[in-house]
Amino acid sequence: MGRTLAEKLWQDHVVRQADGEPDLLYIDLHLVHEVTSPQAFDGLRAAGRPVRRPDLTLATEDHNIPTIDVDKPIADPVSRAQVEALRKNCADFGVPLYSLGNIEQGIVHVVGPQLGLTQPGMTIVCGDSHTSTHGAFGALAFGIGTSEVEHVLATQTLPLKPFKTMAINVDGDLPDGVSAKDIILAVIAKIGTGGGQGYVLEYRGSAIRALSMEGRMTICNMSIEAGARAGMVAPDETTFEYVKGRDHAPTGDEWDAAVAYWRTLFTDSDAIFDAEVTLDAATLSPFVTWGTNPGQGLPLSASVPSPDDASDDVDRVAIERALEYMDLTPGTPLRDIAIDTVFIGSCTNGRIEDLRVAADILRERTIANGLRLLVVPGSARVRLQAESEGLDTIFLDAGAEWRGAGCSMCLGMNPDKLTPGERSASTSNRNFEGRQGPGGRTHLVSPAVAAATAITGHLSSPADLD
């Protein structure tokens, strides 16, 4: 019987297999950041263990750093101590680090692909659940906890039980103005935040094939929001074209050998998935969340749901709680929801194509009175690229703030936060209670919806602007 892409990648990385034990899997690339690594390095120190493969490890600063005044010392002493701990740990253990101010600094999931370190057929881990992003290249990539970070630092392996496999088939043509973000929000609304638990998701079908690498990254990024540790797309010419010529991409004969291997990385036609889900891309429209988990989403044309729509008691309580926290009334058209702050950025939607989409909509327009628009590139290189295209001028002329690279308002652990009761439309990945700051209310949206919303002041799509 044939094998799925995930099974091929798994088998190519098994170091050791024994009955009744997890497989020991080799890790090709370990990405590290300041928040989930200090206790792991301390563990190594306590046990007198070195980092086994610093040459397969890369660190960057992203989660708790500011995105303004980046040339000054970090004002928050607790954040500064954590960043300094990362710098000391990397120096002590020989791990390469891209610090604030370095041209290669940025969000860890933007930096890896940008450098060409993320390639098809690899196993990639990071102490961050959005490591699933790298699956867009046909890599097996997933988030790990700090104990596992220490384990990978010490051994370059992880003991793991095989995942189940789920195909997410998205066929058909996406309507204009509908993006990768809308696809994944629709997938999560369909299967729920627990639907992918225990699975690797493989995104397939013509609508996925038609996406750019950046669009595929947006989709794989949010696999974790459907409960799946990893999501992936089989590599194709779009993938090879993206990787080719990047700093760490293979060259010459090695490039040819790599591509020859990468071309074997697809799900065999007779392979069987443990589960399959199908979506028709042609029926999709701009999607937004109304509640406090990423599964609580609806098309922008819909209205706020009622607890009476619940399928069971647990769901009813969840809807009631979400409506109370979000301060929403059932039946309100989603388009009528007024927004205070728009955030464009994050490992989900902080890449150059996302900024281009937003800039196209904001060109020669201004944002709504009293609204705050934060545009935060995913990496220093994305920022430079945007500036070379004049996008920064478009954002600034529209009334936006143009920031340095980092996780910023995605997660409320740096100075960029919502205030209690403030409501955002955000291109990030989580609308949990307080995620963007205590008491803040988050609506997850695509870059196009974010930009249109910034102009009107209430949830809108670009089609609403004319």
Add this chain to the structure above:
Amino acid sequence: MEAFTRHVGTAAPLRRSNVDTDQIIPAEYLKRITRDGFEDGLFSAWRKDPDFVLNQPQYQGVSVLIAGPDFGTGSSREHAVWALQNYGFRVVLSSRFADIFRGNSGKGGLLTGQVPQEVIEQLWDMVEADPGTEVTVDLEARTVAAGNLVAEFEVDDYVRWRLLEGLDDIGITLQYAEAITDFEGSRPAFKPVTQ
């Protein structure tokens, strides 16, 4: 890691689903570089509400958390496990756990027992009727018992063995250092390095 065989303690009912790791411990607390002292961050937004279950006098000193489905969704922060442990929890029961949270729990010695939602509902009713109800969690037998209720819980065989023995994963893996070196010898030359 401290071995886990059997635990007896009182329990708190958390009647909420989709308790994500941002609720268990908000990102603001993740700036610390220690493994201890996260108890103040546990459910910190909810604990501002005097009616929240952990603020009620009858649920002081609890060590078992009885939670709704999809507990631990969201980020990979192991701080969520540390915060629960630092607060005094040894066991979390739910009908469904997020994968990464569950993995992290197993590494840190926090037992996550998966039971059907109807068992959760019975336990909720029981500990709400009598907060002094002792809940016994037996990892050897894979059972949770309270009052007249005895139910089996699911836990991964390997995680169970490691918890029972109190074993450190890294120590186990380093026994296979030779196999790792052999594997490294067979990796294709085109795989990238970071420096």
